[in-house]
Amino acid sequence: EAQVTQNPRYLITVTGKKLTVTCSQNMNHEYMSWYRQDPGLGLRQIYYSMNVEVTDKGDVPEGYKVSRKEKRNFPLILESPSPNQTSLYFCASSLNDRGLGENIQYFGAGTRLSVL
Amino acid sequence: AQSVTQLDSHVSVSEGTPVLLRCNYSSSYSPSLFWYVQHPNKGLQLLLKYTSAATLVKGINGFEAEFKKSETSFHLTKPSAHMSDAAEYFCVVSGFVWKTSYDKVIFGPGTSLSVIP
Numbered sequence: 001e002a003q004v005t006q007n008p009r010y011l012i013t014v015t016g017k018k019l020t021v022t023c024s025q026n027m028n029h030e031y032m033s034w035y036r037q038d039p040g041l042g043l044r045q046i047y048y049s050m051n052v053e054v055t056d057k058g059d060v061p062e063g064y065k066v067s068r069k070e071k072r073n074f075p076l077i078l079e080s081p082s083p084n085q086t087s088l089y090f091c092a093s094s095l096n097d098r099g100l101g102e103n104i105q106y107f108g109a110g111t112r113l114s115v116l
Numbered sequence: 117a118q119s120v121t122q123l124d125s126h127v128s129v130s131e132g133t134p135v136l137l138r139c140n141y142s143s144s145y146s147p148s149l150f151w152y153v154q155h156p157n158k159g160l161q162l163l164l165k166y167t168s169a170a171t172l173v174k175g176i177n178g179f180e181a182e183f184k185k186s187e188t189s190f191h192l193t194k195p196s197a198h199m200s201d202a203a204e205y206f207c208v209v210s211g212f213v214w215k216t217s218y219d220k221v222i223f224g225p226g227t228s229l230s231v232i233p
Contacts, residue, residue: 004159035223040125042206043160043223090159103148103210105221107159 002027006091006108013081014116021076021111023091029106031094032074033058034066036087037110043090049074081115088112118143118211120224128230135179135194137227139207142188149190150208151181154226160206166190177201202231 004025013019025032033048035058045058049068063085065077074093078085089112092105123138141147151163164175171183177200181192190207207224 033221040225042225045221092160103221104150104162104165105160107152107161109159 002106004091004093004106004108006089006111008111009109010112012114012116015082016080019078019081019113021078021089021091021113023074023076023108024072025074025091025093025106026072027093027106028071029093029095030071032068033092033105034064034074034076035090035092036060036085037090038087046076046089081113083115086113086115118147118209118220118222120207120209120222122205122207122224122227124227125225126228126230128232129197130232131199132196135192135197135201135229137192137205137207137229139181139190139192139224140188141190141207141209143209143211145211147209147211149181149183150210151175151179151190151192152206152208154204154206156203163192163205197229197231199231199233202229204228 007022030051034046035043037043044060046064047058047066049055052068052071055066068074088110090110091108094103094105119142121140149166152160153163154160163179164173166173166183174180179194181190183190204226206226210221
């Protein structure tokens with residue numbers, strides 16, 4: 001079954017304690033991205049990756065890091081979490097290739113993070 | 117630059133009555149447009165997409181949307197609401213990024229749909 005898997009689904013942590021949210025897709029997609037969802041703001045892109053070892057900042061990258069060492073995995077790293085990073089996070093993947101006319105995104109189930 | 121506006125943050129309808137969720141977009145190039153739905157405590161699911169073919173697009177669960185270039189709109193409709201339609205709906209624009217083969221994806225702020233029995 002084609003899917004995007006995020007872990008953990010729920011996480012409560014304290015300010016400054018490094019954490020990683022994992023994301024894995026089994027569709028061989030080149031493009032992956034991370035979003036945060038906050039009330040009234042929709043989804044805002046944090047980082048995206050166009051392929052292995054190719055990443056770039058989205059609209060709200062401050063306080064986050066990512067890596068793309070393998071095609072299937074795209075972890076989100078919070079080196080020193082702060083309360084303003086309390087949010088619902090989604091990982092997504094897609095072919096995102098205009099030549100193919102295919103840029104539907106497939107989303108993980110989300111990770112709800114609370115930073116105290 | 118691209119942007120998406122969803123004109124209503126919340127819409128409430130009675131079961132069996134029509135649904136209209138409004139979306140306007142701004143894009144320098146011919147965009148692709150999508151509607152995604154998010155049910156409570158779930159991820160996002162694609163409802164339908166427009167990619168420069170037919171302007172009236174049919175999606176899952178009886179939803180459809182019409183692309184109107186002159187009005188820069190992509191409103192989502194359904195003739196008869198069902199209780200299971202209660203969810204958050206996001207309009208999304210995907211458009212050209214200069215010197216790449218990739219598109220920039222921008223989400224609208226979302227519209228929460230409530231369905232009253």
